[in-house]
Amino acid sequence: MSLEIQQKQTTSPEDLEQAEKFKTEANEYFKKQDYNRAIDLYTKAIEKNPNSSVYYANRSFAYLKTECFGYALADASKAVELDKSYVKGFYRRAAANMSLGKWKEALKDFEYVTKMRPNDKDAKLKYNECNKIVKKIAFEKAISVDDKKKNIADTINLDAMTIENEYTGPELEDGKVTLKFMKELMELYKNEGKLHRKFAYKILIDIKAYFMAQPSLVDVPIGDDDKFTVCGDVHGQFYDLMNIFELNGLPSEKNPYLFNGDFVDRGSFSVECIFTLFGFKLLYPNHFFMSRGNHESATMNQMYGFDGEVKSKYSAQMAELFTEVYNWLPLAHCLNKRVLVMHGGLFSRDDVTLDEIRKIDRNRQPPEEGPMCELLWSDPQPQNGRAPSKRGVGCQFGPDVTENFLKLNKLDYIIRSHEVKNDGYEVAHNGKCITVFSAPNYCDTMGNKGAFITLNGRDMIPKYTTYEAVPHPNVKAMAYASSFLSLMC
The missing domain is CATH 1.25.40.10 (Tetratricopeptide repeat domain)
Structure with a gap:
């Protein structure tokens, strides 16, 4: 005193x-x-x-x-x-x-x-x-705790779901996603339509089974002359996602993509974003990749809108199923054994290897510390060393931390997302740590550009494309967010 x-x-x-x-x-x-x-x-x-x-x-x-x-x-x-x-x-x-x-x-x-x-x-x-x-x-x-072994996916009875005569949207063919289905789905969403719940549940059940078979770190080979695109957060901004495909072409076996987490929350078209992304993952499993972000978690979804949006457009049961699916999303991708891509960043320890990441038991809600937490939450800082995170979770890591990690794991550089950047991207740590953020005018308020990265397998040199936000229907960002957030303003 x-x-x-x-x-x-x-x-x-x-x-x-x-x-x-x-x-x-x-x-x-x-x-x-x-x-x-x-x-x-x-x-x-x-x-x-x-x-x-x-x-x-x-x-x-x-x-x-x-x-x-x-x-x-x-x-x-x-x-x-x-x-x-x-x-x-x-x-x-x-x-x-x-x-x-x-x-x-x-x-x-x-x-x-x-x-x-x-x-x-x-x-x-x-x-x-x-x-x-x-x-x-x-x-x-x-x-x-009482019901630990019960999986929502196992309780879904698709046969009991009837498709009403008035439904005119896209339908899976023999239970499979096709390119025709994906094109019709995107048109349906552009016109503010809704995918039938039977097909929505089928996509979720199939994608969960696929991700369960994947390691926590996925190795992605890229041919010398092949183009590869990395996108950052899209945060439920469906019309901006469509603009990415307009600018860079639809995903295909010749046009592979990696979306680096935070597909949902804040933007009020998160359901449309996630089913579009999951649909392309099922269509091109070896040429379309998705990393988990810190917003692919139950707490974030309850606060920032995805949980409310799913319950509004479908049901509480589907919201629970999404939580199950998100727990199986891979945590990182290694491109051509040269570039590591994760949503957040690096670690509070110097000795983390790719093999350790590969073996992380990820089927859970993000912990508050350790490598899984840091992959989803950490941020770079300009000065050397480490500092407590500005977010209260994960850590902040400097250029020396990045350099040491790359040397230990024989990598060229890292790509991460997780932070709004005015130009949609930022190159830091002597070119070794790249941030890419793909949601322009984030939350309809920030005025930032979005960006994506393209590179080819031969030289792995990143090239940046930036773009402005495009118009969307008159549903504001955070429309489905916890009412508690508005109480706090």
Whole structure:
């Protein structure tokens, strides 16, 4: 406490005034959804006056918007530490904990606020909603322990599903995906139609069986003269996915693709994206590849919209089946034994080998630490060494970490996704760590370009194609997201 008093005494009136100016400017950038600029300015305000809980809470909110959940949590905790009566600080900390799937920690903050302000209806509402979720998760956990061996896929009776006369959409041929089916499916989706549930379930059952037979690290050979395309996050932006195929050609045996995780969530056409991608995987199993992202998980899907979208368009049973399927998605791909592709990044240990990745037991929800977690969650940083993750999960790794990993595993470079980039891609770590992000104007707000990478088997030199967002029907991003997220705004 004496340190706080000391700081307050040394903060001059000029600094206090300058800090307020930075905060006001930051708020304007926040309103324009330029969150990175807002963060810079809130930081300047904090440097001038480190005693304001408001500055930390505001920066926490901006960090939440940029998915830096770890930083958001630290700032919200600082806001609470500075002023235990500042309700917004507790709300921000609860939001950060919820974004990390830490519902019990969030509930503690709401409980504290309701005790502090027993007549605050808004606080009571948030407490009740959060309490419901905690109880629901505990109930589902108890059921899953009792029913561990039961697979949703085994309970689906396709024969009992009748196709109504009025259904005019595409149909599988002898239970198989064909190119004709895929073309009709994409047209159906462009016109906001829905695939019949019988065919949707059949695709999910078949794709699960396929992925179950795959290793956690898939080796992908590419012929010398063959082109290969790597795409990053598409996040439920179906019309932008269609634009990728428009620009680069439909997937085929002559035009192979790898989609590097985060196929769903946030964008409100996630169902259309995932069935299109799974359909192409079944059609061209040896020329179309999919890596798991951090959003192919139950917690993320419940928060950011996919779970709600599947329940709205199909059923709760199908949402559970998707969780089963996602648990079997491969974690990484090695192209021509020269390039490793994963969604997140590298590791908190120096000795991780390709063979260790290959043997990861991946049939589960992502753990909070270890190689599987880091493959899905980690991010590069410009300075050498490692640091705690800005997201609160995984780690941040520097150019030396990348160099050592490549040397140990005799690789040229890595490709990862996971982060919005203004140009849709970024080359870091002396050209050895490439980020590709394929969802332009992410969440209908970020204004970024999307990108994909093409390379050939002979030289494996990456080439970048960037593109702007295309129009989509008037369904906003996050339309199916947890109602709790809107409560936190």
